[in-house]
Amino acid sequence: SSKSGNFRGHGVAYPCDRVVETDAPTGKDDLIVITGAGGFIAGNLALYFHNKGFRNIRAVDKKPLYEWYQHVPGVENLCLDVSVEENCRRVCEGAVEVYNLAADMGGMGFIERFRVECLRSILVNTHMIEAAYRAGARRYFFSSSACAYNTLLQQDPNVRALREEDAYPAFAERGYGWEKLMSELFCQEYWAERGMKTFIARFHNVYGPHGTWDGGREKAPAALSRKVIESLDGGSTDITIWGDGTQTRSFMYIDDCVQGIDKITHCDDLIATPVNLGSSELVSIDELLTKVEKAANLKTPLTRHYDLDAPKGVAGRNSDNTFIKEVLNWEPSTSLDVGLAKTYAWIKEQYERRKAGKRVGIG
Ligand code: NAD
Ligand code: GDD
Incomplete structure (x- = not known):
């Protein structure tokens, strides 16, 4: 029989005009x-x-x-x-x-x-x-x-x-x-x-772990983790953030x-x-850095410098999860603190491996 999706992105239904056979569940050998x-x-x-x-x-x-x-x-x-x-x-x-x-x-x-x-x-x-x-x-x-x-x-x-x-x-x-x-x-x-x-x-x-953390393609959580690690390793008490730190995001x-x-x-x-x-836990980039510093067990926060000419993207972005919860009765729920602790530990390990001349993935 013909079926249609919800197509909430358009407010228009695009029903399928072909007969779609009911498919069997995907088997472990498929x-x-x-x-x-x-x-x-x-x-x-x-x-x-x-x-x-x-x-x-x-x-x-x-x-x-x-x-x-x-x-x-x-x-x-x-x-x-x-x-x-x-x-x-x-x-x-x-x-x-x-x-x-x-x-x-x-x-x-x-x-x-x-x-x-x-x-x-x-x-x-x-x-x-x-x-x-x-x-x-x-x-x-x-x-x-x-x-x-x-x-x-x-x-x-x-x-x-x-x-x-x-x-x-x-x-x-x-x-x-x-x-x-x-x-x-x-x-x-x-x-x-x-x-x-x-x-x-x-x-x-x-x-999260096994993602890009250096080289220019890295996103804010990995980039700030790496910058904290670099500052600590180099004996510096400074860190540079792109933008003014007030921009907001959610991180999954x-x-x-x-x-x-x-x-x-x-x-x-x-x-x-x-x-x-996506996650619906909205934080500013300043708050993200505070969480990274917590993951790094820093007793004294680094001195923040703001690069206002760096790429900033949009001023704020968050995920409304009403629809996914309605359909799947589920949404991403790992807290940023928990996820960042694991991510920071992985990036630190990669950083140390690279310093020791061992193979690392940076993407
Ligand atoms: P990633 O850069 O780590 O992985 C993408 C991979 O695609 C790379 O390994 C790259 O070599 C490979 N690739 C690119 N062009 C290719 C080609 N022509 N042939 C074969 N391989 C090719 O990125 P990711 O974070 O894992 O993102 C995966 C997908 O999720 C992408 O479509 C991305 O746009 C989307 N996405 C990611 C995020 C995020 O925050 N990571 C957010 C929104 C959407
Ligand atoms: N990358 C990065 N590096 N961003 C930084 C840094 C830094 O050292 N310091 C502060 N930021 C700020 C950026 O200026 C931006 O305002 C914010 O952190 C988030 O930057 P990104 O994590 O690089 O990207 P994004 O959230 O704007 O967009 C990402 O998410 C999209 C999906 O939500 C990108 O990865 C897109 O490709 C992706 O589709």
């Missing part, structure tokens, strides 16, 4: 394909499915294997560029579920400067979704972003949390945000016109993120419907 798996979230997702007992996982990234954060045991690792159509066909061969997380992205330091690179990820999503469809995949997941929301609604640190319908009328983050919006549309039309079940999560700033711990991806992708009420996947 092939799960995960792109971007040499990176942060997809690498953790591969580990999550492996730990859940899935035995047929194909992990893909264009980075050479030695640069991947994680090599999950028993997983087939492919080093391929999925902005190339024929590679996507190879990657999706035999796939039952496809999780497309590959994207050229980073924190504000990257997406404000490299808008063309961000936009070019449209090739990844264009070719991956077609290849997944041709392969007969039963479920396709796409990682969208809170950067798809209308930036005019994010000009005040005391921001109203963003609801799914706030993406339209569209005024997304230049480059990166527009690519995400366009790729969301692909997901909606592959369902409406072709009957492939697609799922879209709008991630809000994700942090990686374990909540991978669990949320699984829940969303296996909920037919969310087919082709963008849904927030």
Whole structure:
């Protein structure tokens, strides 16, 4: 029978005009394909499915294997560029579920400067979704972003949390945000016109171990952790923050993120419907640094300097979790204090390994 998603992002229903067969639950031996798996979230997702007992996982990234954060045991690792159509066909061969997380992205330091690179990820999503469809995949997941929301609604640190319908009328983050919006549309039309079940999560700033912490693509939690470690190691009592420290964000711990991806992708009420996947614990960047200092067991806070010319992004951003709670009866719940303690410890270990000349992942 014909089905429709909720399509809260548009207020318009795009019912599927094909007959969609009821699919069997994905078996432990069915092939799960995960792109971007040499990176942060997809690498953790591969580990999550492996730990859940899935035995047929194909992990893909264009980075050479030695640069991947994680090599999950028993997983087939492919080093391929999925902005190339024929590679996507190879990657999706035999796939039952496809999780497309590959994207050229980073924190504000990257997406404000490299808008063309961000936009070019449209090739990844264009070719991956077609290849997944041709392969007969039963479920396709796409990682969208809170950067798809209308930036005019994010000009005040005391921001109203963003609801799914706030993406339209569209005024997304230049480059990166527009690519995400366009790729969301692909997901909606592959369902409406072709009957492939697609799922879209709008991630809000994700942090945790096995993510980028240096090199220019790192986001605020990892960047501030590294800066504290560098100050302590160098005997300095100073730290530089981008912006004036009043800008606000919510940060989601990686374990909540991978669990949320699984829940969303296996909920037919969310087919082709963008849904927030983020924490609703709003903090200012100044407060974030205070929490990092706590994770570092600092007795005396560092002296803060504010770089007002650095990339800042929007003034405030938070996730309204009404919709996800309504549908899944669940929301990300790891507190920032708990998540930061684990993240800080991991980054400190990486920093010390690098100093000792050992191999580390920095992305
Ligand atoms: P990441 O940079 O750690 O991982 C992305 C991976 O994709 C990288 O390893 C990169 O090499 C790979 N990649 C890029 N282009 C590729 C290509 N053409 N072929 C194959 N591999 C390619 O980033 P992440 O934080 O793990 O983000 C994963 C996804 O989640 C991305 O789509 C990102 O836009 C989205 N997202 C992340 C956040 C966040 O806070 N981390 C927030 C919103 C959305
Ligand atoms: N990266 C970084 N590094 N940000 C800093 C730093 C620093 O040393 N110091 C202060 N900040 C401030 C930034 O100026 C920005 O105002 C805020 O911390 C958050 O920056 P990021 O973590 O880099 O990014 P974001 O929250 O603006 O956007 C991120 O989240 C989106 C989803 O919510 C990005 O990763 C996007 O790619 C992602 O889609």
